[in-house]
Structure formats: structure tokens, C-alpha cells
Amino acid sequence: MAVAPIQIEKPRSTYKNERPFPFCPGCGHTLILNHLDKALTKLQIDPAKTVIVSDIGCVGLSDQYFTTNAFHGLHGRSITYATGIKLANPDLNVIVFIGDGGTGIGGTHLINAARRNVGLTVLVFNNFNFGMTGGEHSVTTPHGAITATTRHGNPEWPLDICATVGVNGAGYVYRGTSFDKDLPDRMTEAIEYDGFALLDIWELCTAYFVPNNDFGRKEMLGLVDTLGLETGLLHHRQVTDYAHRMRELAADMAGKPTLPLKPIETAYPNNVTRKFHLVLAGSAGAKVRSAAKLVGYAGVMSDLWVTQRDDYPTTVKTGHSISEIILSPEEIRYTGVAKPDALVLISVDGLKKAGRHLANMTEDDILFTIPQFADAPTKARKVILDPKKAGIRVTRTNLALLLTAAALRELNLFPIDAVEEAVQRFQTRFADQNLPVIAASANLL
Amino acid sequence: MAKEYIDGATAIARGALAAGCDFFAGYPITPATPILLHMLNELPKVGGVGIEAEDEISAIGMCIGAAMTGVRPMTATSGPGISLYSENIGLAIMGETPLVIVDVMRMGPATGGATTPAQGDVQFVRWGTSGGYPVIALAPSSVAECYTLTQRAFDLAERYRTPVFILVDKEMNYAMATVDIDEYVDAPVGQRPLVPQSLPEPAVVDGVRVNAATGQPDPRLRPEETYLPYDFNPVDAVQPTSPFGGPHITRFTTSSHDEHGFLTKDAEKVKRLNDHLRLKILNHRQEMEFGISDLQPEADTLFISYGTTARAMREAVDRSREAGQPVSGLTLHTLWPVPENLILDAVAGHRRIIVAELNHGQYIREIERLVYRDAAQKRILPPEIIGLDRADGELITPEQFLGMVNG
Numbered sequence: 001m002a003v004a005p006i007q008i009e010k011p012r013s014t015y016k017n018e019r020p021f022p023f024c025p026g027c028g029h030t031l032i033l034n035h036l037d038k039a040l041t042k043l044q045i046d047p048a049k050t051v052i053v054s055d056i057g058c059v060g061l062s063d064q065y066f067t068t069n070a071f072h073g074l075h076g077r078s079i080t081y082a083t084g085i086k087l088a089n090p091d092l093n094v095i096v097f098i099g100d101g102g103t104g105i106g107g108t109h110l111i112n113a114a115r116r117n118v119g120l121t122v123l124v125f126n127n128f129n130f131g132m133t134g135g136e137h138s139v140t141t142p143h144g145a146i147t148a149t150t151r152h153g154n155p156e157w158p159l160d161i162c163a164t165v166g167v168n169g170a171g172y173v174y175r176g177t178s179f180d181k182d183l184p185d186r187m188t189e190a191i192e193y194d195g196f197a198l199l200d201i202w203e204l205c206t207a208y209f210v211p212n213n214d215f216g217r218k219e220m221l222g223l224v225d226t227l228g229l230e231t232g233l234l235h236h237r238q239v240t241d242y243a244h245r246m247r248e249l250a251a252d253m254a255g256k257p258t259l260p261l262k263p264i265e266t267a268y269p270n271n272v273t274r275k276f277h278l279v280l281a282g283s284a285g286a287k288v289r290s291a292a293k294l295v296g297y298a299g300v301m302s303d304l305w306v307t308q309r310d311d312y313p314t315t316v317k318t319g320h321s322i323s324e325i326i327l328s329p330e331e332i333r334y335t336g337v338a339k340p341d342a343l344v345l346i347s348v349d350g351l352k353k354a355g356r357h358l359a360n361m362t363e364d365d366i367l368f369t370i371p372q373f374a375d376a377p378t379k380a381r382k383v384i385l386d387p388k389k390a391g392i393r394v395t396r397t398n399l400a401l402l403l404t405a406a407a408l409r410e411l412n413l414f415p416i417d418a419v420e421e422a423v424q425r426f427q428t429r430f431a432d433q434n435l436p437v438i439a440a441s442a443n444l445l
Numbered sequence: 446m447a448k449e450y451i452d453g454a455t456a457i458a459r460g461a462l463a464a465g466c467d468f469f470a471g472y473p474i475t476p477a478t479p480i481l482l483h484m485l486n487e488l489p490k491v492g493g494v495g496i497e498a499e500d501e502i503s504a505i506g507m508c509i510g511a512a513m514t515g516v517r518p519m520t521a522t523s524g525p526g527i528s529l530y531s532e533n534i535g536l537a538i539m540g541e542t543p544l545v546i547v548d549v550m551r552m553g554p555a556t557g558g559a560t561t562p563a564q565g566d567v568q569f570v571r572w573g574t575s576g577g578y579p580v581i582a583l584a585p586s587s588v589a590e591c592y593t594l595t596q597r598a599f600d601l602a603e604r605y606r607t608p609v610f611i612l613v614d615k616e617m618n619y620a621m622a623t624v625d626i627d628e629y630v631d632a633p634v635g636q637r638p639l640v641p642q643s644l645p646e647p648a649v650v651d652g653v654r655v656n657a658a659t660g661q662p663d664p665r666l667r668p669e670e671t672y673l674p675y676d677f678n679p680v681d682a683v684q685p686t687s688p689f690g691g692p693h694i695t696r697f698t699t700s701s702h703d704e705h706g707f708l709t710k711d712a713e714k715v716k717r718l719n720d721h722l723r724l725k726i727l728n729h730r731q732e733m734e735f736g737i738s739d740l741q742p743e744a745d746t747l748f749i750s751y752g753t754t755a756r757a758m759r760e761a762v763d764r765s766r767e768a769g770q771p772v773s774g775l776t777l778h779t780l781w782p783v784p785e786n787l788i789l790d791a792v793a794g795h796r797r798i799i800v801a802e803l804n805h806g807q808y809i810r811e812i813e814r815l816v817y818r819d820a821a822q823k824r825i826l827p828p829e830i831i832g833l834d835r836a837d838g839e840l841i842t843p844e845q846f847l848g849m850v851n852g
Contacts, residue, residue: 017669047669051689053510064707067669069689071513072698073506074532080498080506087494088468088511089690112499246496250489258487259459263447263626293621300450300623308621314475314559333760335620336840
């Protein structure tokens with residue numbers, strides 16, 4: 001067995017592999033990729049620390065001809081993969097190959113990566129049409145140009161890619177053509193640049209755009225003037241790339257415990273012998289769910305099993321807020337409430353939504369409510385609680401807790417002390433507001 | 446006994462963190478948002494990265510890109526977001542990307558009911574991308590199970606290098622529940638197979654370079670390669686990989702590819718890739734059959750359910766037995782691949798099978814397929830299979846189950 005050691009690496013003279021590029025004769029892709037090879041060779045970049053992320057289209061074939069890592073993903077989404085790679089490992093050089101087609105379909109990703117200044121190098125292979133699918137028009141097709149989908153001339157105006165990313169904060173922005181002699185130098189700068197770098201490189205699609213529009217090198221250079229666009233290095237700003245910035249901003253979080261367990265030990269007795277269903281019916285934004293949660297914590301502290309399901313509109317601060325609480329001496333599987341044993345009716349919004357519950361309740365059940373709803377349609381026994389007797393200022397945001405605490409005193413499921421302790425342990429920030437409300441609830445009975 | 450009072454979203458986030466999740470990208474959507482908020486708050490504490498992406502497409506795209514650097518990503522959304530994930534789910538399958546996707550189901554179609562529980566995405570997650578390739582999907586039915594099954598999801602995603610869904614619903618994610626903290630059971634979480642970091646010694650034998658993944662000389666290695674990233678040998682074996690930034694060059698592609706990761710239309714190589722993507726899951730289905738069989742030998746009726754609906758089922762089973770009426774219950778934790786042995790073992794001996802789900806009858810198709818095929822093979826009469834469905838935004842109640850015990 002002949003055994004050889006690992007060879008020491010020599011300086012790299014190329015980052016291309018031995019396979020020839022597959023593009024049509026005269027296609028700009030070949031020129032641009034050769035420029036990139038020069039840039040990579042100049043940088044002597046570590047291929048294992050470099051990822052080429054390619055979009056879809058003819059340009060999407062390109063990653064296969066380099067000796068770096070490669071990621072060939074879906075149409076228009078190359079920027080999202082590149083962002084994920086860079087955020088997860090900011091030490092990697094991430095180079096994106098995208099066409100004018102991918103720029104169009106993935107426009108929002110491009111804008112957001114520019115806005116965030118994700119440290120990517122984006123090379124736009126901009127040949128004014130879709131080369132792979134038959135020469136259809138793209139977001140950069142010039143006005144009036146003939147393509148497979150604009151046979152009578154393009155009625156649209158082209159997207160200015162550089163202006164779009166530039167106005168949204170991209171740190172390094174360059175516009176040029178595949179014929180520019182300084183492209184390898186610009187690519188080298190862009191790869192070494194910390195933030196988001198984009199090179200909009202105009203090039204010829206000899207299969208479609210060139211023959212359809214009698215469009216050559218001269219016409220392409222002329223188009224820059226016709227459109228009144230600047231070329232060359234358009235932006236070169238000092239920025240920190242997003243991956244480092246987000247880590248710096250959250251640096252003081254490091255090592256803190258994540259979602260620690262909050263075990264609740266039994267501290268109070270209870271008088272619950274079977275499942276007890278308690279419903280709070282009030283208005284969204286009026287702390288109904290918060291009051292319900294206190295019942296839950298207090299119940300668990302009183303050796304009960306508790307569930308709570310809430311119903312409220314997506315607007316959060318308007319409309320109804322219904323909390324259905326089950327308190328049980330045994331583990332609860334089903335969290336729905338068919339018929340409340342007690343219902344605390346707090347507001348008109350609650351009344352509108354609690355109709356089904358009110359109708360189902362019987363003489364054995366209790367409705368706790370304010371004088372305004374003394375005539376609420378239900379067979380349940382009514383306990384009218386007058387907030388005027390509370391002796392504190394009653395507001396939209398403390399009425400739910402006031403009535404719920406009064407109901408709990410009357411129902412005597414567990415000591416009211418459990419609710420007070422729940423406030424101190426689980427709603428610490430609001431303890432100063434909520435404890436007097438719980439105390440005042442005694443005055444209502 | 447110490448207890449906790451928490452919701453499913455917190456348990457899922459905790460399960461993810463316990464499983465080593467260190468990357469999360471998501472886009473706000475009711476009722477999945479609480480998971481996004483937890484993960485963005487918590488990940489910086491463990492040196493991870495959490496980001497609110499510009500849309501669902503970028504959320505899953507970022508996760509897939511990040512996964513290739515070796516991190517353990519998770520994302521969370523609801524049905525409308527799964528629609529936008531669809532194409533990238535295919536990419537994650539094709540690229541053999543470990544990725545956990547939480548689908549907090551809400552009532553559809555389209556925007557449907559944002560705050561309304563439903564289980565309408567069960568077939569959608571299975572068939573929601575082109576090509577029809579298998580995925581894994583788990584469905585917890587309690588808050589404690591949210592914790593454990595999230596860890597299992599990471600384990601399966603890593604070991605099988607594939608997207609794994611966690612199917613919950615608004616009820617499971619949001620409803621507060623009491624949990625005996627002893628019920629938080631940690632599941633073992635493995636790691637995707639990795640190519641050894643260091644190159645083999647000797648590096649060359651008889652003029653042929655040695656493959657870092659197999660330790661064997663391999664004349665197929667290209668000059669820049671140290672291993673073959675897609676050499677499926679045997680075809681159902683999960684292939685070792687190497688993260689971007691590691692010592693080995695790795696190619697990842699959405700297109701049909703050969704052993705090097707180059708695009709190919711060679712029928713033999715395409716078949717091998719496609720067989721691999723199927724068989725690495727289906728040939729190992731017995732290793733991912735999770736559920737709770739609560740069977741009574743004298744029972745005529747077997748309830749089968751999953752997720753939130755299984756909670757009502759388990760209550761109904763208890764109540765029926767207390768009333769002296771035997772009944773069996775099967776809670777499925779694995780939905781995909783279909784846990785065939787678990788289901789057929791539970792079905793055996795029952796005359797009536799009630800499949801309950803918060804949709805118009807989706808998983809019952811799998812039960813029917815399995816049970817009828819099994820009966821045909823055994824030349825026996827199959828049991829009656831009946832759906833208990835609901836799609837009005839309300840939960841299936843224990844009373845609905847109880848009403849079906851006796852037919």
C-alpha cells in the first residue's frame with residue numbers, strides 16, 4: 001500500500017474548477033465570473049470560509065464552477081439564504097449571484113438586506129431579460145425593448161436597482177458593466193466590505209436580448225446615458241454589518257437563564273370538590289385576561305388544577321374579552337366550558353358575547369354583575385355588585401379585578417389571600433395598583 | 446407536588462432551547478406569534494440568533510441558510526404562513542436540511558379565523574410542497590407534551606436531516622394549563638451525522654485520495670472535495686454532512702443532483718437521490734411511532750385523535766369508564782409518517798373506530814387506508830370507521846365523544 005501525506009497548499013492561482021463555463025458564446029456571465037475569479041485569487045480567500053449563494057436562471061448554474069462552498073436555492077430567495085448563513089456564522093464570506101429576474105421576484109429581500117446592511121456581496125448579473133426561460137422581460141428591461149413577453153415594445157420602465165438599495169441604506173453600491181476593467185478591484189472591495197455590498201453589473205444576453213434588440217456593447221453603454229444613470233462607485237459608507245450589530249445590542253443578555261421554571265407550591269386549602277367553571281366576560285383592553293390569570297395562579301397555589309382559555313378579537317383593545325377558567329381537584333383534559341357555574345359579567349361587550357353562557361346557566365349557577373346588567377337574561381341566581389361601594393376609584397382597567405375578587409370572596413373556592421399572593425408573585429409590577437382593588441372588593445358584598 | 450401554570454407556546458420555546466435550538470426566524474402571525482416573541486427574547490441568552498424576517502418566505506429561507514452552517518433552526522407560523530413556506534419546504538427536503546417548523550393551526554381557508562382553533566393543516570403539511578416527498582409531523586396534546594415533542598422534533602430533524610413539523614393549534618399554544626413539573630420529560634436529542642473535522646491519515650492510498658466521511662480511498666473524489674456529500678450508501682442511510690465554515694467544501698442545491706452536488710439529469714442518479722429522500726424516512730418509520738395507547742380489551746369502540754381534540758377524547762374515555770362503559774383511546778403523537786404499527790395494534794379487536802379531528806375528516810383517510818388494507822391482507826372484515834369532525838371554530842366536546850361510544 002503506497003501512502004502519501006497530505007499535501008501542503010500552494011498559493012491558489014484560480015478558484016474555478018476544471019469544468020468550463022456552460023454559457024452561450026458572448027454571454028456576459030462568463031466575463032463576470034472570470035472577474036470574480038481574479039478577485040478571489042487576489043484575496044487568496046479561504047474557500048472553506050466562503051459560500052457562493054446562487055439564485056435561479058442561467059446565473060444559478062454558476063456556483064458549480066467554483067471550488068468554494070455553494071448554495072443553490074429557489075428563485076428570488078438567494079438573499080434570504082445568504083442572510084441566514086451570515087447571521088449564523090458572521091465569519092463567512094457570503095457572495096450572492098442573482099439575475100435581474102431574481103432581483104424582481106425577490107425585491108423585498110434585496111431591500112431588507114440593504115436596509116439591515118447584512119454583510120453580503122451581491123453580484124447582480126443584469127442582462128435585461130430572463131435568459132433561461134426564453135427571453136421574457138424582467139424588472140430591468142428598458143422601456144420599449146423587445147422581449148418574448150413584450151413583442152410590441154416594453155410598456156414599463158426599468159427598476160433602478162442601485163438607487164433602490166442605495167436609498168434604503170446599502171453601504172457599498174456600484175454600477176458598471178461586464179466590460180469594466182476595474183471590476184475585479186470593485187469585487188475585492190465589496191467582499192472585504194463590512195456591510196451590504198451590491199454590484200449591479202450590466203451585461204449582454206447573446207441568446208435573446210442582443211438579437212431581439214440589436215443590442216451590443218455600444219448600445220448598452222448608450223443606455224446608461226439614455227436613462228441618465230450614474231455609473232461607478234455610487235455609495236461607500238461606514239457601517240457595521242447586521243450580524244455583528246444584533247449581537248452587540250443583545251450582548252448583555254448572554255448567560256441569563258432562559259424561560260426558567262416557575263414552580264408553584266401548594267400554600268392554601270381549597271373547597272373545590274368537582275370541576276368548577278368560572279367565566280369572566282368583559283371588554284378587551286380592560287384587564288379581563290389579567291384578572292383571570294390571577295384566579296389561575298391562586299387556584300394552583302390552592303392545590304387545584306386550572307386551565308384558562310381566552311377569546312378576544314384581533315384588535316386586542318376593543319370589543320369583547322372572555323376568559324373561561326376551569327378549577328378542578330383533578331387534572332383537566334378538555335379546556336372548553338359548556339356551562340359556567342359562575343359568570344362575572346363586566347361590560348356591554350361581555351354581555352353581547354356571553355349570551356350562550358347566560359342562556360345555559362341554571363338556578364344552581366351564579367351571575368356576578370353590576371347594577372347596569374341586573375336584568376341580564378339568565379336563570380342563574382344574580383349577585384349584584386355595586387362598584388360605588390368599593391371605596392376606591394373604579395376605572396375601566398380595574399373593574400374586572402374588583403368584580404372577580406368579590407366573586408371569589410363569595411364563592412369561597414380558596415382563600416382570597418391566595419389571590420393577593422398571586423399578585424405579589426406573578427404580577428409584581430402591578431402589585432401596588434392591584435392589592436388595594438382586591439382589598440376593596442370586600443366592600444361590595 | 447410542584448406545578449406550573451403556563452401555555453403551550455412557552456413549553457415549545459423551552460423544549461426548543463433544551464434541544465439546542467440556536468437560530469429562529471419567523472414572521473408575526475396569530476396564533477403563532479408567542480413562539481416568535483419567546484425565541485427572540487431567549488436566543489441571545491444562549492448565544493443564538495433570533496430575527497423577525499420581512500415575510501414568511503424569508504423566515505424559512507433564513508432558517509435553511511443558517512442550518513447549513515451547523516445551527517439548529519426553528520420557525521413558527523400558522524396555515525397562511527405554511528402556504529408561503531411551501532416552496533422552501535421542498536428545498537429543505539431536497540437539501541436534507543434539519544429544520545423544525547411549528548404550525549399553530551387556525552381555522553381556514555385563507556385568513557379564516559385567526560384566533561380560532563382548528564386542525565385543518567394535517568394533510569397540508571404532508572403534501573404541501575411539490576413532488577410528494579415525505580416529511581415528519583408530531584402533534585402534542587398537552588402542554589407538557591409540547592415540551593417533550595419539541596425536543597423529539599429536533600432529534601428527528603437532526604438525525605434524519607429533514608424538516609419536522611410540530612402541529613399544534615391556537616388552543617394548545619395560548620390556553621393556560623396547570624402542569625405537574627415532573628411531567629416535563631426530556632427526550633434525547635441527537636445530532637446530524639457529521640464528516641470528521643480532520644482529514645484522514647493516510648490521505649492518499651495507492652494514488653487515490655481517502656474520503657473523509659468513509660475513511661476509504663475513493664477515486665470519485667474531485668480535487669476540491671474531501672468527501673462526497675450525496676453518496677447515499679445504502680440508499681436509505683442518512684449521509685454525513687459538513688457545515689459551511691468547517692474544513693470540508695459542501696455543496697447544497699435545490700436541483701436534482703449527483704453524489705458531488707452537481708446538477709444532473711442522469712436517470713440512475715436522479716432515481717437514487719429521489720429514492721433516498723423517500724426511504725430515509727419511510728424505512729425508519731418504526732423509529733418514530735409515538736403516541737399513547739389506552740386500550741381496554743373488552744371495549745368495542747376505539748377513539749383515535751390527536752392534539753387538542755385528544756384532550757376531550759381522554760376526558761371522554763375517563764368518564765365513559767367511570768360510567769361502566771369500556772372504551773379505548775389512541776392519542777397519536779406522530780402523524781407523519783403514519784405510525785402504522787401503533788394504529789393497527791390499537792385497532793385490533795375493536796368493532797368501531799371513531800376518528801375525531803377539528804376539520805372535515807383528514808387523518809381518517811390514513812386510518813381507512815391502513816385498516817382496510819390490513820383487513821384485506823388478513824381476509825377479515827374490517828371494523829366500522831366513523832369520523833367525528835367539527836369545523837365551526839368550536840372544540841369537539843367530551844359529550845360528542847360520549848355520544849358515540851354506543852353508536
